[in-house]
Amino acid sequence: MRSAFDFSPLYRSTIGFDRLPGLLESVARLDESSLGYPPYNIEKQDEESYRITMAVAGFAEGDLDIQVRGQTLVVSGRMGDDGDDRTYLHRGIAGRAFQRSFEIADHVKVTGARLENGLLHIDLVRELPEEMKPRRIEIGTGPAFKQVTDGTKKAA
Template structure:
């Protein structure tokens, strides 16, 4: 029996997990790129931040797009032959990359900032008012005008 490591799927999902959608395509298990490294942080109830290590890239070399609940970060560095030089060791990759993240419904990108070689992409979950929990009053026939209140809490 073959076991699957689901951690690459969980790392690439922000907000509510879409496991069934991701499990429909088993080829995604082999597509876990490791460059550039990144963190996903949760700040508060509905705020998230993706931080990617993009040393050597400037704002002009990076592009961020959101389409169909997918956040895609691309980096393409234009090589300047005049600056190539003779390297004895070249450990800073500066290679082109494309990293995609599946976003849950109602996750919006609120901004991006590049500082000290780290690209920060801020996200927020904006649940529409119609989908938020609401309080429903329950009236009992024998309570002579007394009203009991049932509160729905978000999970």
């Protein structure tokens, strides 16, 4: 499927955002009926850590599955059949199966998950490699320096 948007002007001033068109297309393909269940929050706890909290009342730990597939976090739930022969006059607690996906950025890792009082908490942290952290580049004067393969600098 071809996108109706032309992203080529964006590529003139950005580097490394090759996945942007694909992400935008995946958002456009979302099924509107599944957007509301189960409800969730995404919180930024500090500069490098995040938490996704999902309301999964009625689900046990064994009914939930959390997987990371590439850059996608997939949370799914399917209630086990307990041979429930109850007759409900009203059933307002949704126990239907679900699957919710979250696109996670590069270098974001899932560090843990816990189920507490009907809420599933998934903790994430961004771990930038040392080579990707901001660094200061010194501007030299005088004779030009030449980078040598062992990392030392020598005057040219």
